[in-house]
Amino acid sequence: MVNKKIQASEENLIHVYNRFPVALERGDGMYVYDTDGREYLDFAAGFAVTGLGYNHKELNDTLKEQIDKIYHISNLYYHENCGEAAKELNRISGMDRVFFTNSGSEANEGALKAARRYAYTKQTGRYEFIAMENSFHGRSFGAVSVTGHDSYREPFEPVVPGVRFAKFNDLDSVKELINDKTCAIILEALQGEGGINLASWEFMNGIRELCDENGILMICDEIQCGMGRTGDYFTYQGFGVKPDIVTMAKAIGNGIPVGAFAMTNDVAEYSLRPGDHGATYGGNPLACTAVKKVIEIFERDHIVEHVRQVAPYLEKRLDELVDELDCVVRRKGKGLMQGLEFNIPVAEINQKTIAEGLLVIQAQGNVIRFLPPLIMEEKHVDEMIERLKRALTR
Template identity: 65%
Template structure:
């Protein structure tokens, strides 16, 4: 394995704190390293691999598409982009879709669409209100609406006109609203920020505030979307529809694709040809992946499956809270959950890795669990046994 680690490091810039493992292949909800060691995956490539690994139907769809077209640029129509957009529109209940290469790019597009909407309406609005403990990406625009000093400070000054309200505190949001506010951006469930759920009252209050003040509501569902909560998108559980929705990760099952979607009203007054673009976004290969992923989700009733296994995971994690002195609380819903420990989680994650379990953190004291959506109760039992041992 050391040989592979030396080879894979190569000439890479050291920007990731990688785990000491070289992964070779996957099957179902398990990954295997170059020594053949088996790992139960409760990270899913950071909430990406919803279908798990080596799904034959998905693989065949991509192989078939490679035999036809991989890339042409967005100067031309292609055979899969419209199909993927239609399916994503149906799943998200939004009206218009723009494909990107990542979640960060989806956020950039959402922010631009909001400002263009305000410009086209002649309101003079340009400010954003974002939330404490938020994470929206690492580009300059996405960092500007991310409230985390460790990410922000080395790159300041960032884009001006951003204020931060307290997550789940509607009064703190109201105090920041001015005649310059063009949009409020939030994650219905904060992933990187610690698995924090928005309350129904907060989501409903934001929607009512936006409607009353002529402000757009942007929901970042890059991590919590695509059936992970038991609804295709988390906003649907709240019954609070945003004006702009950012998504990525699981929409493509592992290929680099994101998207932002909007209502017809926002589309009419925002981005026009030339305002925004992408060379690779929406290419035939990634859209074939999106379309096949959504077809499988619908046929297999993935939201219902997540509700069932999510309830079982909740039960098992609640029991772990009761039995372990190190575990303070459970957070989350469906298959985006976490447990908060009474100290840093790094040692637990490293020990779990040795025992064949892949888990990741959310802030320093929360273990995050975002497994492939196709897990079964027996996989949850296996995960709990390993966690009990390393705790």
């Protein structure tokens, strides 16, 4: 029988999402609940968004208070929460200037424009980008143009020209693509949609060196892997490198739609000028209130340190599944961004985990992603493993 609530929500919609047959109504901590009151343990966190979990009272109260004051003004005017949120993002990222957007795709759009504007201002004649195979940077035209999956780009050809793709973790393949037109290299230090692929130390530091040697900007997309998920505020920090431009979104607002791209002063000096870029809702008081409060809670509650403490237990339990079940090929990832590669169709696994009250998500390469809220405890790992094993053996 068709769920009438799901059927009603689908009327008048264009069907571009492969939705699961679940109508979610509310959440609390590590759990979400459907319209029938059924509980689901969430190891997806809305695609790595709800780092602090659901129904966080302190964050909720702060947002409600801001709504009663003002939640939108033109970005022609200042609002103190915007400046304070930007200051905090710069502090934890090591950057110097921030531009707020509404999403991760928009953050990457802004970063690409900033890189080209930098080249234009310095009159270098550079305009090409090097991106990585299996990468994912969003679905807007600029973002999809640097996304390393043909299936995302081909339906919308011709996309933005001047993009070439190197092999992830193959520094020689990057070197072969560099020329006097290359203005920036964009990459994820830990690919999410592409299959949970972690960059090597040599690759990340090699990219930084190549950029320095050739006058190229390094753009790190931290939209999914950033904001504490891998045991540092941003994954590039674990490699000891500093990019020129960083993009972020998702967990910086814990579910409030907000993104940002940040850059060093050296880049900002030659980059975007008034009128070059804009976003009607970018940097609005409500979104910036969320960013500011999320960072405050992360700091006070030592969320990043907590990730470092609990991540090894998640890795251990997933490794046990690799040893125990023939259908599991290997584990890969870092921190609380983990993946299991299977030798059976993962779409079927997703359906079965939902039936067991567990939410996980797929990735390229026959991989299931585990992206729990960062407040996860060991008991939640045990519960997840129990539900996952039931799903895999049913």
